Amino acid sequence: MELFNEVENEANPDLPEPTLESITYQRRRKVRGQRELMLENLPVETIEYRLSPEEQVCSCCGGNLHEMSTQVRQELKYIPAELKVVKHVQSIYSCRHCEREEIETPVVTAPMPKPVHSGSLASPSLMAHIMNQKYVDGLPLYRQEKQFSRLGYRYHAKPLPIG
Numbered sequence: 001m002e003l004f005n006e007v008e009n010e011a012n013p014d015l016p017e018p019t020l021e022s023i024t025y026q027r028r029r030k031v032r033g034q035r036e037l038m039l040e041n042l043p044v045e046t047i048e049y050r051l052s053p054e055e056q057v058c059s060c061c062g063g064n065l066h067e068m069s070t071q072v073r074q075e076l077k078y079i080p081a082e083l084k085v086v087k088h089v090q091s092i093y094s095c096r097h098c099e100r101e102e103i104e105t106p107v108v109t110a111p112m113p114k115p116v117h118s119g120s121l122a123s124p125s126l127m128a129h130i131m132n133q134k135y136v137d138g139l140p141l142y143r144q145e146k147q148f149s150r151l152g153y154r155y156h157a158k159p160l161p162i163g
Contacts, residue, residue, distance in 0.1 A: 081147070083152060
């Protein structure tokens, strides 16, 4: 008696074999070049991994190895937002000769761009970012303040410096 063929022994030989049906379907062919289109407007940083000249020695014969090809892998890198203090130092000049002679001394100031809002810390780029998040992305100002505090900006419970 066969131990593991119980199903075959119990099967009814009069039953017809199940028919196999073939299922055909159509699918779209994968479009080539989609990844390149998605990445074409982004800056590219290339990191090359090479063997040092000491490592370019054949393990079998001790001869020099040459580069026969390269293998490239791409990845999308996210660089989070960063807050940075930019100090605008404006030089002011005067004439030493006129000072010594006690003549009316001309004072000349180097030109400097005006701030977006007088007395505000906001640069044009920060102002644009705040406005974009508020009016395009619908992000409330209190949540933007929380984001800036996580980036190291300590505010004193007053509104953001947008004027």
